[in-house]
Amino acid sequence: MGKRAQIMLVNLLVLCLLLAGCVERNILDEVQIIHAIGYDYIDENHIEGTISLPVYGSGEEISSEAISAISRTTKDIRLFLDAQSSKPLHTGKVSAVLFDEKLTELGLMRIVDTFVRDPRIGMRIQLAVVEDISAKKLLETTYPLEVDVAMYISDLIEQNIDQQNMPQSNFHVFLSNFYGQGRDPFLPILRQEGNVMKITGLALLKEDRLAGKLELKDCFLLKILLERFGDGSYEVVLNAEDNEYAMLRNIESRTTFDVKKPSSTNPEIRGKVELAGKISEYSGHTLGQEKVKEIHKATQKQLKKDLNRLIDYFQELNVDPAGIGDHVRRHYAGFSDEVWDEMFPEVSVDIDVDITIKETGIEE
Template identity: 35%
Template sequence: MKKMFPIVILLQLFLIGCVEQEIIDDVNLVTVTGFDKVEEDRIRGTAIANTYLKDQPVQDYQLDEISELSRDILSDMQKKSPDPLVLGKLQVVLFGEELSRSGITDLVDTLQRDATISERLLLAVTRDEAKKVLEADFGTQGASRFLSSLILHNKLHRDLPRSNLHLFLFQYYSKGQDPYLPILKKEEKDVLIDGLALFDDVKLVGEIPNEKLLFFKILADQYSQGSYTLNIPDSKEKAGIKSISSSRKLKLVSLNPLKVEISAHVEGYINEYTGKKITPNVIRKSEKAFKDEIEKESLALIGKFKELDIDPLGIGDDIRSKSRDFDISKWREKIKDLNVEVKADVLISETGVID
């Protein structure tokens, strides 16, 4: 048996050598792509690829192609590239606003069919054209690292809800939820978050501005490290609430009439205060004001969703999981008749260091 061991090792090395490999110096890794509608039936694809040069930093270079079919864009780009273009390191895909309003079904379908593309691929809608965003100066970080860091930072530490290719497809194929994606905007030299795009299936039909994203995330996702500036009632003072964490539960009250109750539990601490001293009374007022604001803004958002006939919160899926008598196939017709009550429970458990 011991005599066979070296032979087995040699066979493994031989088989590894037989596997088709792509040497990083011989390929161009596409890390970001953007798609824009340029004519009624034509799409422009913009790709940012990394090129690796010996003893030099990685460099971005851009390729553009226009085609009627999204799957033809990459093959046409290959003709312009000195080395094969590979999608295995694709991190971010951007969709221009006009294209998003027309529908991005074919593009998302193309992405999910490519086995080399990760389900954690980040998707976003761009204000105006995706090409313009990709023409920004991303400095030494490069487009892929900057854009992916921008989106992930705002999910983990700010107000963006979770989203990626996997979640988008789950929401799209679900009969009880509609997809959403972050919106990116180029402003002079900067690229920044500019709200949340709301989809009816895969067509952009509305959006949520940045200042309302906190309330959407409380309803749709879970906070772990959020922050918010609160106006204290009956005074001119403001309190900065930090380390906001949240959870939410949905209770089915009745099917006829259709009514649900959403309970949101929110915790945080005051890390900044414009007044002289944080007293128990200030904390009580802050809790009450934050509770009232969450309930008011949440109901306003839900009213907007009902007007658009969409369900980005996944209320339909929640109801289906709680009642066998609920017909999910008719959910779209029932959204406008849905009665929602929001109850927020806010706990400001401690205070941070006050300067």
């Protein structure tokens, strides 16, 4: 290719990019972008849908405005919301979808299915359950920490997944758990306290209905069973009367499951958690080698107890967010969700723990 032809090609590519940018800006100027959606139970025949829209001020200032509509179906709600907007509503930038607790108790898939069928909805959007108040109220509130409520919700959830104790959660994970065999879905729970929003735990679902809740402190335990990760914290109580405790930060964890008698109707599942962490905080005065050994022993004992307590709770609810049934399915030719529903409450599950404390992380 000659030099002149190369110059013409570069100019053509630059022109295409400029035109594409103009088209994108024109499209955005002609539609009203939805950033978040919330749904609330009204009565047995009606639901309320609320959308959060960005409002652009002078310069780079941005705030949120919410509008709502009540109807029998999400399709009618969309029509009524469009009737309140000066521009066509567009779902391509939705980052969060919320459901109030009552709707979650009755079942979410009739609503979620509309997002499955919308090609503009991304698989990484966050779904969450709203506790104690309506999704509408949560989206209407002005928060000083973040003026864009949709960004506040998505950042809040993703930060607690990436840096704290929450297991992976988004639209893709929810659908995988819902449609996959041997596992049940879960969603973050949000609550409003004053003018801030907080995560209080996880909603545990059986199929698409609320079956129970997991407290925030136990989310770390579920995360251990589900993922290999390098963050999160775990408090170990050494002496409750003297208020003596230590905080363990997780550096690396790995969990494996071994299925004994997989072809029987009563398999035995043995889990092995290997966790290497450091003591990031200690409430006592001196953290010597003997105290580190004591913390190591106490951590193994407490973590094993907590993990098996968590499994007992799942069996009591007959929900399997840890995906234990998925490990059985790989070895059991006659596996089905119906079979696992009958087996899981009575199946033998035991989790063992191997802790390594690499360093203290405390300056003495």
